Amino acid sequence: MTTHLPRAPRSARASRSARAATTRHLPPLLIAASILVAIAALTPVIYLVERAFHDGLHEATAALLRPRVARLFGNTLALVLAVCSVATLIGVSTAWAITRLRLPTPRLWVVLACLPLSIPSFVGAFAWLSVFPQITGFWPLVAVMSAASTPFVTVPSIAAFLQADHASADVARTLGRSRAHVFFTITLPQILPAAAAGTLVVALYTLADFGAPAMLRYDTLTTGVFALLAAGASRSAPAAMGVVITLIAAGLVIVENLLRARHHASIRTNYRPAPTRLTTLGTGGVTLVLTTIAALSVAAPILALLVRAALNTRYDTNWGRMVDAGAMTLLIGFAAASVAVILGLPLSYIAARLRSRLVTLLEIATFSGHALPGVVLALAMVSLTLTLTPWAYQTLGALVIALVLLYMSKGVGAMRAGFQQVSAAAEDTARTLGDGPLRVWWRVSLPQALPAIGAAWLLVATAVMKELPVTLMLRPTGVNTLATELWNSSSLGAYGASAPVALALVLVGLIPAVMLARKVTIA
Structure with missing residues (x-):
């Protein structure tokens, strides 16, 4: 006797076919890059948990009680x-x-x-x-x-x-x-x-x-x-x-x-x-x-x-020190925003073109920094760098990475909205002319999303330039931003200066x- 399984509704089959077609058109390199970024974003969270229970559950519980x-x-x-x-x-x-x-x-x-x-x-x-x-x-x-x-x-x-x-x-x-x-x-x-x-x-x-x-x-x-x-x-x-x-x-x-x-x-x-x-x-x-x-x-x-x-x-305002702090603020903001935008581009495009469990998991992992208060992220980065790369502790590179993990979600959200406005028909037309998925993304999708990418860069840069706890805990010795300069001066009571x-x-x-x-x- 032949068993006839019920067929999925036409709308469900069409939805699955559309997702499969979209997946085929997504550049594999962007998918791989998104997975690597998500893993990197989760690393501080994982290490924070490991550090908390490093001395055993009893010690962690005793500390919390x-x-x-x-x-x-x-x-x-x-x-x-x-x-x-x-x-x-x-x-x-x-x-x-x-x-x-x-x-x-x-x-x-x-x-x-x-x-x-x-x-x-x-x-x-x-x-x-x-x-x-x-x-x-x-x-x-x-x-x-x-x-x-x-x-x-x-x-x-x-x-x-x-x-x-x-x-x-x-x-x-x-x-x-x-x-x-x-x-x-x-x-x-x-x-x-x-x-x-x-x-x-x-x-x-x-x-x-x-x-x-x-x-x-x-x-x-x-x-x-x-x-x-x-x-x-x-x-x-x-x-x-x-x-x-x-x-x-x-x-x-x-x-x-x-x-x-x-x-x-x-x-x-x-x-x-x-x-x-x-x-x-x-x-x-x-x-x-x-x-x-x-x-x-x-x-x-x-x-x-x-x-x-x-x-x-x-107190006299130390204008030279303020200028140095301002220049360092701009430098760190520029570096962190640039890295955050570059790392967030692949996921932003994939999330705009495909909704699936994989994409949802990648977004959750990448946005994990948004759920980490600055002090906690800085704590995780301190432990992580001292354990894995002691030479990177209190360097500008470690600081920029921490700030990228903290604020990358702002850039991803803004860029995703920009890619959603890019015409899928224009991408399909480029593919019919023989361009591969990565070339279509580079020549068609990316140029049209540039205004949103610029807005994302600006949002991340301004957030980084105002950030205090991560910069305070991870900055190299002798390096100050406007936020840490304000913190130091207020600690001394030099309000007017x-x-x-x-x-x-x-x-x-x-x-x-x-x-x-x-x-x-x-x-």
């Missing part, structure tokens, strides 16, 4: 919850006001909502300390970090408000429901996935931050890891703490990706009702609130730095903030 670790964990949890709450409240409220109310010069409020990204949290902490040296502890830190991270909630919430199904809300209003009832029962549930994804990014940012908590003297898990290393403790204890931080961060990244995917899947309509026109008094009140938020987040820190620099009488350094870092941060503001469309 110390009372100080419990206190650091409690401090970190309280900080994350407080910052996320403040950032979410301000971010969602700001996004609602920008998208649903008729305000004067609406584009201005989008720019002001993105500008806090130009002031890294440790620069904001330095700015307030330069004027009020006595403000330290939990609540000042919450204020500084909330100001720096609120745009992570505001921007996706703006997109969610614009893409939500407002038709249902209009129907509910015609049935007599109040504006508040419609907002909380219909509109808010639609934008929650995007807002929650932004909140998780805030949580990841807060969990990983080192500079602001250290400057404002609030102990967290990241400052605890740094303190153990500075005290010369066994690397197993800080590595065990690093594994805990990494697991928490990885969980946040996974949930954030799931929420972001859910948000994109929930988009149902492009219908946008006309913004609500308020009374003159109401418009003035909302404008005043938004202006106050922008003033406290951006204008006040910059003004504080300018005033502190102008009134500096105690270091204000120009902080202002230079703000200028660096303006680049990604302006790029993000240009991408946000509200009209």
Whole structure:
């Protein structure tokens, strides 16, 4: 008797055939390069785990069960919850006001909502300390970090408000429901996935931050890891703490990706009702609130730095040292961004052309650096270089590699979006003319994706130039960047002399903030 197996549906067979055809057209060299990069990206994570359990499970457990670790964990949890709450409240409220109310010069409020990204949290902490040296502890830190991270909630919430199904809300209003009832029962549930994804990014940012908590003297898990290393403790204890931080961060990244995917899947309509026109008094009140938020987040820190620099009488600014630090910052930023873009190009193209389990695994491995807080990645690189290549410890090469692993995901994401815009028909045409897959990628795909590649390079370069903990822990002796120069000066209390350094870092941060503001469309 002949057994007839059921045939797969036509759509499934077509999907498999399309994937198989796409795989045949992908350059094998790019696939091999992507696998090697993914393995390299995973190496610090693997070695961190090995280092944590090097002295045995009992020692690692004992290190984590110390009372100080419990206190650091409690401090970190309280900080994350407080910052996320403040950032979410301000971010969602700001996004609602920008998208649903008729305000004067609406584009201005989008720019002001993105500008806090130009002031890294440790620069904001330095700015307030330069004027009020006595403000330290939990609540000042919450204020500084909330100001720096609120745009992570505001921007996706703006997109969610614009893409939500407002038709249902209009129907509910015609049935007599109040504006508040419609907002909380219909509109808010639609934008929650995007807002929650932004909140998780805030949580990841807060969990990983080192500079602001250290400057404002609030102990967290990241400052605890740094303190153990500075005290010369066994690397197993800080590595065990690093594994805990990494697991928490990885969980946040996974949930954030799931929420972001859910948000994109929930988009149902492009219908946008006309913004609500308020009374003159109401418009003035909302404008005043938004202006106050922008003033406290951006204008006040910059003004504080300018005033502190102008009134500096105690220490003279070492302009030669600042120029050297600026040149080194540019050098490291250029090198790390260039390496990150080159290494990320193969995976960016493959991820844009093919969705499969292999590609997903490669992306997860490559993005593992995104789940590693800077202090933890630096700890892993210290142990890795001292064990495998002692001659590379505290060299510019090791520093650049660590920064590439930390920020390569930014470049891959931007370049993948660029390759997705490249016409597949143009590639097919080139293949019919006899060009091989690699030649098609080089002559057709790469030139068309150059704007996205340039944007990716700029994003990675500016992120590297503002980075503090990895550079602080891995830089060669005597080498300083603008970030480490600011750290050293603040440790000495030379706030006025270091204000120009902080202002230079703000200028660096303006680049990604302006790029993000240009991408946000509200009209």
